[in-house]
Amino acid sequence: MNLNEVLQMADEMVFAKTGQHLDNLQEAILRGTIQGEKYTKIAEEIHCNESYVRDVGSKLWPILSEELGEDVNKTNFRSAMERLQVSLFSNVVDYVGVGSVNICGEARHPPNIPNSHPPNQETSNSKQTKTSHQDLSEMPELGNFFDRTHELQTLTTSILQQNCRLITLTGISGIGKTSLAVQLVKQIKHEFEYAVWCTLDEFLTIDKFQSNLTQLFSQSENLDSSPTNQKRLPLIKYLQNHRCLIVLDDVHNLFCSGELAGKYKPEYEEYRSLFKQIEKLSHQSCFLLIGWEPPKEVPQLTSENTPIRSLQLTGLDTAAAREILRDKGLAEIDNCEALIHRYQGNPLWLKSVATLIQELGIGASEVLLDDTILLPEDLKDVLQQQFDRTSELEKQVLSLLATENQPVNFAKLLQNGQISSSDLLNALQSLSRRCWIEKQESLYTLSPVLRQYIKGL
Structure with missing residues (x-):
């Protein structure tokens, strides 16, 4: 066979x-x-x-x-x-005569088996898909992928079935955004003519970004159709002429530090126009934006009637999180679920604290005494990077929330500080978009890890 x-x-x-x-x-x-x-x-x-x-x-x-x-x-x-x-x-x-080497007529296809070919008929082993051009050189090679079945299905449906043009994938440091996106690209890249992964950094201006993409498109078209002096088209034209999947990782690098979430740096303001163009103009491509915070113009709550989607990633479920602890030799420890819950199933946070437990030789039961929250130095460094991006107004609100052990409502926060209602609303919205606060109906709170980090500043 x-x-x-x-x-x-x-x-x-x-x-x-x-x-x-x-x-x-x-x-x-x-x-x-x-x-x-x-x-x-x-x-x-x-x-x-x-x-x-x-x-x-x-x-x-x-x-x-x-x-x-x-x-x-x-x-x-x-x-x-x-x-x-x-x-x-x-x-x-059935169609071959005795002593004959010729097949008379076409072979019948068996029921329910489309396009079946007899062994003597020449066939092609390649799938009947469009030519695929890929530039995934910047896509990271990651280790084990921990179960994100629901999130993968949500993104796949949004891209392949609902034909969404612009999708944001956000979440706090270490939650697994890039890992999820890598797995997604591996599974669906062959559905596109072009698949590109681009990591945004401080040097990638809009002109450079668009030039890189149009160069890839024009070179591929030249290879496919042979003309030697084809003129480059505007980027949107390529997105309309071809089915493209474009992943932009670390999109938060486009935005200012010390400001509310999603405010563009002056030199990157033109990305706003590009994203609006991708959303509004008709085309057959998809941009996936990955980062700590989304652009201001992309709402967290989107409608089925729009071509944009937002997915804010939360922690792994208990079964998947156990896989992380199993890698560290801690899967069978007592209070394993309590440890996962305390660190909210965040893969990076769990790896960090599990490494500390392993290196010090302490038990998880000791860690969980008196609501202890361990903050290894590598974890604090990661949180510091994201905390430094917040505005002074957001820092005030975080300090207020860190003093509360229970979720509080808007009125309580308004009473406890010297912040106007308008500023407080804007700060809460921004912190929510950065995934720094949790909202439970009309109540706001910090996770135990973030509360401990804020208190230690």
Whole structure:
């Protein structure tokens, strides 16, 4: 049984049912299954969380079952495909005369198997997708990916099904924004003609950014169509002519420190016009903006009727967070869930405190005594970077919230400080967009880690 032929047939079946080709993870699951590998081994080979691999597999088998007309699972997938090949071969033999080397007429396609080809018919192993041009050289290589099934599905749906043009992915330091985006790009990049990852820094002006992209587009078009002196088009024209996925990481570098969230630095003000153009003009591409804070013009709450979406990332669930502690040898400690809850399932925070516990040889039960919050120096450094970006007004509000052990409402905050109601509302909105405060109905609070950090300043 030829592995590539099996994968091609499986791809055709999935495409016939869903309208989408196998993504990298689905293909890895089928490849590993054919080779007799367990989910654990497959997850290790592709550096992915095992529970997520199992979840993707569980959704893949029913699709193949319906197309094959029998109940297919990981155990019998190989034998089911072998039976399919025998069936296909039999259909070809039915058309071959005794002693003849010619096939009379076209082979019949078996039920539910689109575009099937007999073994003697020349076939192409490549998927029928558009030419893909990628510049992912700035996309980081990350370690284990911890389960974000819901968030991945939300982003995938927004991009591939709802055709959103502008998406912001925000969250506090270490929450896993870039890791999620990397996993997303790996899974959906083949749905686009162009996939580009760009990390924004202090040197990337709007002119340089647009020049880099249009150069990539024009060079690729020259390679595909052969003209040697094609004139470069405005960026929006390329986005309209081609299906593009553009990821901008560290988008907060466009904004001022010491100001409310999302205020552009003077030299980056033209990015505002670019983002508005991407949102308003009709095109078939998507920009994904990743950072500590979104642009001011992108609301946190968006409507299904708009081409923009916002996803503010929160901590991992307990099962996924345990994977982090397991890597540090702490998964089976007492009060494991309490430790995860205290550090809000933040991957970076958990790694930092787990390393400290491991190096000092102290027990988690000791750490959890008297509501102790450990703040290792590396964690404080990370928080300091983001705290330094806040305005003086926001710092005042954070100081007020740090004195409150319970969530408080707007009226209580107004009574406790020398801040006008208008300034207080603006500061709360900005801190919420930076993910520094939590809102529970009409109440505001700080997480235990951030409260401890603010008190220690």
